[in-house]
Amino acid sequence: MSRRDEKRQAYTSMLIPEKKEDNGTRSVGQKICGTCKNYMESSWSSDGRGSCSFLKMGSNISSVPPVYMFDGKEGYMTKTLSDAAACKYFNKMKMIDKDGYECSDPIYRRSMRQLQQND
Amino acid sequence: MSQAALKDTSVDVFEKKQEWWWAAEKKRSTRLDYLRKAIWKKGAIGGLYAPGVKVDLERAKLHTQKAKEMEASPDPFVMKFAKILAHVLDHKTIFITDQAQLVGYTGSLPHTMAWDPSCASILNEEAYNDPTAIPEPVEENQQAIREICNYWIGKSDLDKMMPVFDMEDLMKMLSGSIGWGVPLARGGYSNKDYEYIMTGKRAFGDIIEELDRKIDEVDAEVHKPGATAETAKMYDKLNNWDAMKITLEAGIRIAERYARLARIIAENFEEDPERKEELLKIAEACEQVPAKPPRTLQESFQYDIFIQMMSRNEAIEGAWPSRPDYYHGPYYDKDVNIDKTLTKEEALDLVGEFLIRAAEVCQFKPKWTREGLQGIDGTWVWTMGGVKKDGSDACNDLTIAFMQAARLVRVANPTFSFRWHPKVSDEVMREIFECIRQGLGYPSMRHDPVLIANSMHWHGHPIEEARTWVHQACLSPCPTTKRGYQPMRMANATANCAKIIEYVFTSGFDHVVNMQVGAETPDVTTLTNFEEFFGVWIEQMKTIFSILVRAVNRARMLAPTLTPRPFLSGISERSIESGLDTCEPSLARGNAWITAFTWVENIDSLAAVKKLVFDEKKYTLAELKEALAKNWEGSEEMRLDFVRNAPKWGNDDDYVDDIMLRCLDEAAKFSKVLKCPSGNNWPILPENVSGNIHYANIVGALPNGRRLGDALYDGGVSPGPGLDKNGPTAVLKSCGKIDHITGGRAFLLNQRLSPTQLAGEKGYQLWRAYMRTWADLGIDHIQFNMVDDKTLRSAQKDPEKYQEVIVRVAGYSAHFVDISRKTQDNIIQRTVQGL
Numbered sequence: 001m002s003r004r005d006e007k008r009q010a011y012t013s014m015l016i017p018e019k020k021e022d023n024g025t026r027s028v029g030q031k032i033c034g035t036c037k038n039y040m041e042s043s044w045s046s047d048g049r050g051s052c053s054f055l056k057m058g059s060n061i062s063s064v065p066p067v068y069m070f071d072g073k074e075g076y077m078t079k080t081l082s083d084a085a086a087c088k089y090f091n092k093m094k095m096i097d098k099d100g101y102e103c104s105d106p107i108y109r110r111s112m113r114q115l116q117q118n119d
Numbered sequence: 120m121s122q123a124a125l126k127d128t129s130v131d132v133f134e135k136k137q138e139w140w141w142a143a144e145k146k147r148s149t150r151l152d153y154l155r156k157a158i159w160k161k162g163a164i165g166g167l168y169a170p171g172v173k174v175d176l177e178r179a180k181l182h183t184q185k186a187k188e189m190e191a192s193p194d195p196f197v198m199k200f201a202k203i204l205a206h207v208l209d210h211k212t213i214f215i216t217d218q219a220q221l222v223g224y225t226g227s228l229p230h231t232m233a234w235d236p237s238c239a240s241i242l243n244e245e246a247y248n249d250p251t252a253i254p255e256p257v258e259e260n261q262q263a264i265r266e267i268c269n270y271w272i273g274k275s276d277l278d279k280m281m282p283v284f285d286m287e288d289l290m291k292m293l294s295g296s297i298g299w300g301v302p303l304a305r306g307g308y309s310n311k312d313y314e315y316i317m318t319g320k321r322a323f324g325d326i327i328e329e330l331d332r333k334i335d336e337v338d339a340e341v342h343k344p345g346a347t348a349e350t351a352k353m354y355d356k357l358n359n360w361d362a363m364k365i366t367l368e369a370g371i372r373i374a375e376r377y378a379r380l381a382r383i384i385a386e387n388f389e390e391d392p393e394r395k396e397e398l399l400k401i402a403e404a405c406e407q408v409p410a411k412p413p414r415t416l417q418e419s420f421q422y423d424i425f426i427q428m429m430s431r432n433e434a435i436e437g438a439w440p441s442r443p444d445y446y447h448g449p450y451y452d453k454d455v456n457i458d459k460t461l462t463k464e465e466a467l468d469l470v471g472e473f474l475i476r477a478a479e480v481c482q483f484k485p486k487w488t489r490e491g492l493q494g495i496d497g498t499w500v501w502t503m504g505g506v507k508k509d510g511s512d513a514c515n516d517l518t519i520a521f522m523q524a525a526r527l528v529r530v531a532n533p534t535f536s537f538r539w540h541p542k543v544s545d546e547v548m549r550e551i552f553e554c555i556r557q558g559l560g561y562p563s564m565r566h567d568p569v570l571i572a573n574s575m576h577w578h579g580h581p582i583e584e585a586r587t588w589v590h591q592a593c594l595s596p597c598p599t600t601k602r603g604y605q606p607m608r609m610a611n612a613t614a615n616c617a618k619i620i621e622y623v624f625t626s627g628f629d630h631v632v633n634m635q636v637g638a639e640t641p642d643v644t645t646l647t648n649f650e651e652f653f654g655v656w657i658e659q660m661k662t663i664f665s666i667l668v669r670a671v672n673r674a675r676m677l678a679p680t681l682t683p684r685p686f687l688s689g690i691s692e693r694s695i696e697s698g699l700d701t702c703e704p705s706l707a708r709g710n711a712w713i714t715a716f717t718w719v720e721n722i723d724s725l726a727a728v729k730k731l732v733f734d735e736k737k738y739t740l741a742e743l744k745e746a747l748a749k750n751w752e753g754s755e756e757m758r759l760d761f762v763r764n765a766p767k768w769g770n771d772d773d774y775v776d777d778i779m780l781r782c783l784d785e786a787a788k789f790s791k792v793l794k795c796p797s798g799n800n801w802p803i804l805p806e807n808v809s810g811n812i813h814y815a816n817i818v819g820a821l822p823n824g825r826r827l828g829d830a831l832y833d834g835g836v837s838p839g840p841g842l843d844k845n846g847p848t849a850v851l852k853s854c855g856k857i858d859h860i861t862g863g864r865a866f867l868l869n870q871r872l873s874p875t876q877l878a879g880e881k882g883y884q885l886w887r888a889y890m891r892t893w894a895d896l897g898i899d900h901i902q903f904n905m906v907d908d909k910t911l912r913s914a915q916k917d918p919e920k921y922q923e924v925i926v927r928v929a930g931y932s933a934h935f936v937d938i939s940r941k942t943q944d945n946i947i948q949r950t951v952q953g954l
Contacts, residue, residue: 004286008286040631051632053630053633074635075633
């Protein structure tokens with residue numbers, strides 16, 4: 001596999017939007033990547049893509065048992081609403097602002113409906 | 120303030136207290152007062168829209184409905200797209216508000232923001248996920264948004280572009296760490312060929328006739344016996360011309376709908392004879408423009424509004440390049456001075472309303488845009504003054520009327536930027552000063568001779584064309600001519616430059632977004648002297664700029680086929696003439712630039728490393744690397760040393776100023792290596808909008824003592840807030856060391872001045888003396904905040920009472936209460952300079 005192929009494979013999931021059928025009101029767990037201190041949402045996209053600043057590419061926190069990779073350079077791509085209940089490195093952040101008007105802040109994600117009851 | 124208190128207090132009292140907004144309210148006409156108060160402010164407060172402002176689903180539904188209908192149509196894409204745009208214009212809800220003399224809106228209701236879901240499906244989720252902006256009934260509309268989002272997945276402009284972009288570059292860009300924006304021809308800053316469309320020589324009807332002639336000629340040509348490569352290309356031209364015609368005809372039809380509506384109201388419902396007359400005048404105006412050239416000031420403004428509205432239905436436009444005093448001035452002169460069909464007061468009402476109509480324009484934007492442009496929808500930086508093509512003074516009575524109207528209506532968007540040159544009269548300068556003194560934060564001042572020379576140097580625009588320049592965004596000059604105008608400036612060539620110095624310490628790995636973004640340069644601890652260190656900085660700078668430019672270049676080349684602009688082409692001479700989309704690079708001379716956000720952090724950081732690490736050897740690079748990696752935690756004393764004891768830009772200190780010149784020189788050299796698809800250069804343009812706040816949590820700790828999360832510096836070449844300790848002249852002298860012609864495309868300089876010191880005639884003379892120094896030093900830009908700390912602190916404490924306080928944020932102004940607390944604090948921290 002060429003280096004270009006590897007990157008294409010790794011990035012594809014981040015670049016193709018997902019069709020969703022639900023109306024977004026489904027409840028989410030108390031532990032989701034979006035409320036973890038290690039999570040960084042892409043400031044460019046707006047559908048909750050991001051990466052983990054702790055785990056590296058190849059990790060999989062939704063498998064049983066979870067796979068944790070610490071080697072390599074590229075971060076583990078995840079999403080704001082990914083279930084992090086099984087991740088032993090989950091580190092809940094403190095939500096600073098309650099109304100969402102502040103910016104450049106972890107509460108950047110607060111405007112997402114699913115996070116509103118999750119602080 | 121209660122209405123009674125407002126009534127009982129005189130204008131003089133308000134002006135003495137510098138409560139200019141109350142004075143304005145008392146001074147403006149009933150009409151302007153009504154229209155001003157009826158505005159729905161659509162700029163985001165920090166990152167979220169204000170309560171009551173909603174996404175307009177009508178635009179999205181119409182577009183999606185027609186796109187679905189046309190899926191199986193045999194039309195080429197450009198014609199399908201033109202028909203979709205025509206469908207939207209033909210079916211969108213239109214309305215006329217009370218007191219209005221000008222009509223045309225982007226939304227279907229005054230409080231709505233038009234949403235175009237066809238640009239980037241990846242951004243559409245923003246509308247779905249933001250419960251504050253979904254209109255009632257929320258659940259039903261949320262479901263409608265879901266369906267629209269789903270439809271555009273795989274079909275939006277960006278989805279079409281993605282497979283043909285370089286994936287590695289795209290991921291780096293999408294990380295949000297080094298760039299800002301999307302490389303799309305239907306999302307960014309569109310200039311217009313105003314010399315073709317706005318000089319009164321032609322309008323849509325004339326262009327349609329011209330298109331018919333061209334189509335008939337070429338159609339006859341392709342059907343003659345024989346076939347060549349040129350013949351094969353002619354079919355594309357025919358399709359493009361057909362598409363242009365479809366959009367122009369739709370433009371005329373929507374104006375006719377407004378005319379009908381105005382007549383229906385006047386003839387059937389309006390009882391006030393005066394208002395009835397006004398409505399009939401609106402009808403006449405909309406029957407005249409855009410089909411035929413305007414005859415009056417009202418029609419000229421109406422024509423401009425229609426063009427902007429149609430263009431904003433074709434694309435998401437984040438700017439409003441314009442030169443209204445120049446292009447509308449002759450109509451003012453005719454109506455007010457020659458024919459005397461308008462009094463000065465009536466004209467002022469029209470000018471004020473024109474500003475209000477522009478302030479109401481809004482298109483729904485993703486959160487990173489809102490954060491970077493807090494308080495406004497886009498940078499409507501209108502260009503005033505300057506010189507005519509022959510070099511004579513272009514200021515006119517309308518220039519003055521705009522300044523006066525701005526003080527009456529006090530909208531934050533549009534703002535003005537004034538092209539200063541030595542022939543500007545004292546009368547005009549006094550009007551400008553009054554706007555600044557009354558706390559509007561605008562006009563910003565531009566050095567016309569310097570910027571004309573700059574346009575000729577960087578892009579080779581001939582002098583007559585260079586002299587037509589307007590602000591394509593906040594402060595980037597662009598001609599309004601056939602080959603000089605740039606149809607789309609894609610915002611993603613906006614570099615978050617603080618990453619350059621950050622990556623020197625991380626070998627290009629971005630620890631915030633967890634990705635190798637920059638160049639894999641050697642471990643910083645192996646560097647033994649400043650020259651080696653600076654060499655790594657250059658490599659990182661080149662790497663970041665290249666990633667962003669490659670994406671824009673690719674998008675520009677693909678734009679004519681994947682994301683055509685038939686309407687914009689239809690008002691562009693080069694497209695009418697050639698039959699090619701106006702984004703076709705070979706038609707343009709090229710006017711690209713890299714916006715350099717967070718630039719000065721590099722200068723102060725390099726100076727700190729040079730002094731404390733290499734000259735004084737107080738710290739090693741290893742110690743500094745570790746301190747930065749830990750965000751200075753446990754190294755506070757060291758951090759303060761880097762803040763206090765390293766030279767800072769803006770103090771007329773050659774030690775650090777020379778580093779600025781070296782950095783700019785390296786960037787300028789590389790700007791000529793980078794080429795746009797038209798073959799022209801990519802100079803840098805340091806400025807920030809409110810990206811300095813947006814990036815606060817994205818840029819890691821830096822050697823200037825900054826921590827992750829701290830606001831970055833506010834201006835392109837503005838010193839760090841509170842770090843310019845040697846007074847206003849020292850700031851100017853530092854900035855004056857830069858060659859503003861060859862050093863870069865433009866340089867944003869923020870200054871805060873004391874409103875008390877600048878009161879009265881003495882204040883004006885002090886400011887003029889300061890501006891003479893600015894002009895003598897050849898600095899291309901300066902803008903002022905003249906609101907004191909006390910007022911700003913009071914506004915933070917009691918925002919309801921200070922709703923109308925305006926501040927200059929960066930290349931734009933905003934109401935102070937509409938920007939985030941962090942941005943407010945950042946403005947207050949800026950040094951107040953005594954002259």
